[in-house]
Amino acid sequence: MKITRGYKTELDPTVKQQILLSQCAGVARYAYNYGLARKKEVYATTGKRISAIDLQKELTAHKHTDLPWLKKVSKWIYQNALRDLDQAFDSFFRRLGERKAGKKHQSLGFPTFKKKSEGIGSFRLDKPIYVFEDSIQLPKLGTIRLKEHSYIPTSEVKVLSATISERAGRWYVAVLVEEHVPEPVSALRAPLGVDLGITSLAVCSDGRPPIKSPKALNASLKCLKRAQRHLSRCKKGSNNREKARHRVAKLHARIANIREDALHKATSSIAHAPLTKEERSTLQTSLTSLLPEAKTKPEQKKVKKQVKKVLHRATEANAPRRPQVICLEDLNVEGMKHNRKLARAISDVGMGEFRRQMKYKSAWNGEHLIFADRFFPSSKQCHACGWKWEDMQLSDRIFLCQNPACSLHQVPQDRDSNASQNLEKLAKEESSALKNIVNGELHRT
Template sequence: MATRVRGYKTELDLNNEQRTACLKHAGCARFASNWGLARSQEAYRATGKRPTAIDLHKELNALKKTDYPWMYEVSKCAMQEALRDLEKAYKNFFRRVELKKQGKWKGKLGFPTFKKKSKGIGSFRLTGSIKVLREAVQLPRLGRLRLHEHGYLPTNAKVLSATVSEEAGRWFVSMQVEEEQNAPERTATTALGVDLGMKTLATLSDGTTFENQRALKQAQKRLRRLERQKSRRKKASQNRKKTCRKLAKQHARVAHIRCNATHKLTTYLTKHHALVAIEDLHVSGMLKNHKLAQAIADSNFGEIRRQLTYKADLYGTCLVVIDRFYPSSKTCSSCGSVKPVLDLQERTFVCEACGMVLDRDQNAALNLLHEAMRTTGSSSGSDACGVGSSGFSDGKSETLHVEAGTNPHLGMS
């Protein structure tokens, strides 16, 4: 029996009074974050040192009675957790600065910025006395809030925190809980290679394909029309606000469709197979191609990789990540010959050595599976993680990062 920290997110069913209370909490959290950032910058200019989250919270509490009496209408946790998030943002910034000096960070450093209400209502996090029921959740100062979906949140687990957020007019609660779970028992014995793509979201080595919803592409016509409508509206007018709400709902719908397709794919792969082989895609580099950047972002490759990592640990699946320089698309899955050049327009792989004709993506998935079998020591796709094959028969999940041409289990006792 092991203790695991998990997150559960579901939608809230709020009335007008509860919605107003949540707006107050989100506004106080945003104000505390902006006040803490301004105070930190002022203190650093004066003394060369930055106050901690505890120091900022003590100073803010001293100002409540005189300057900010309206803060007593909400829970103190909203401001306290916002200041903790600010301190974490500072730590992440300085961590990236050190990585930048070492040449290990190429992106933005991400210095903390002020939060604008026009960019979104935001969220707030609460701790303390939180109770989860089958049909509702009870939060400090907010009381009992009804849930849209009943029986989803665990009622017997230890609740660490609850984050309430708004998205396109809908309110959600994310519960971070600590629960005890038995070690995952591996029931599946099959192995699978997965080739991710833009035309087809995923092509499996057994021939199964998952359609790419391309939610953003499907919604482009409506999004463009709403953007034109918004630009014609007078700024700060009610009609412009209505159009902005319609635009936010459309973007939220696109995100939900993409998230749903990603969860269905990753859950199927990890729940029904003992070994899953994927390629270590360089997504940030692929996004630099301006002709394919939108299609790549719409396919959600990075999120698929992230979900496969934690779901493999959840279901006891062996996840094998093949090196990105392995020529999975150019290699023949039958004879092993490598083509020198393979254009992206060629969707059917034709081997000039053995004459094999196969779908390009399925051929790549088969190559990923063969490479994973070779590197993990498995000999058969029907018994990928059985006794005496790969050595993962103890029920524990593993994520292996292997380079083409290497065997990670050689020399291991």
């Protein structure tokens, strides 16, 4: 199976390289803003759209006359910035068409000018890009060291592009590669329902403990408030204000990192079939007893790495234990954010990102991902008998079935676990439908 996959990791540039990278990001921003201004101007005078290729020709002409600094950087930077602008316009017109057809959109997202005060930004480079174990070679930038070694694959992949970005004073590279992965082993485990929530990130229907949400923003809210208050009281243009701004940016980056880490771990544990805690610990102890005793720190590091590798392989061998069908809720996240009391907590979970990760991880693992209808009453319905609690509130954490004929009559059930059971039912229906299709095809042949 051929897939395209991004590998994002931190760069370790020298001071000179950092200045160069900032300049490149500046060129990308300049080209984007130049293109946007020209597009507006051309549309106002002629009523036509000017394409990225024409804009690129204009910039190349300027390069030899009044914008000589464009020669210092790779041509990919402004070419890709202009392509991104075209993409932004395409998305805008797509949403415009959808709104005319009756679909609701919060905003149409007309492209806006990029400001340096909103961040240094990013830029994208195409070939030739060479990846080594501890460094990456980029056009007109030379070799930049990587902080994490041998994460980006160096062999048997085709490198498509590299995007370099900055966040809170750190530089990152995201390398997009095309790679061949073995066809996924067919998953055999029972269908799984997953309920997303605020109290716990996800509750699965197979009885495993709920996946906890780190509530990253909530935990750092006090710190963040204090830092933001300090920033707002600093004199504009002063050095101290710059320092305060950096402190706020660093806090935001830390919160985002914690959230991202938790989301990746959660989606991976659902899409893969990791070893259970007991299996893992027994394997770990038996492995460490096999290896020679590590005395120095580098030795300990080596042992840890080896154990991790074997554990990862064990998870791969577990592949048939993956669930065949996974059912998620189709939540209206944007709509839920209108509830002012809940908006912050919902944004803190990152449900949209959870969905995105589940989509590609289930595809890579040969699982079938389905979404329950937006109006499917997963929380309000008893999973045993289907009795509906019509006026159930968001604050009701315990579900009580009032149907006297039901086996769970007046038995307290956890709200989220009941919802996940309901979603599992949907997944089971889908799974039997899939089997019927497969059987039908078998009969025909």
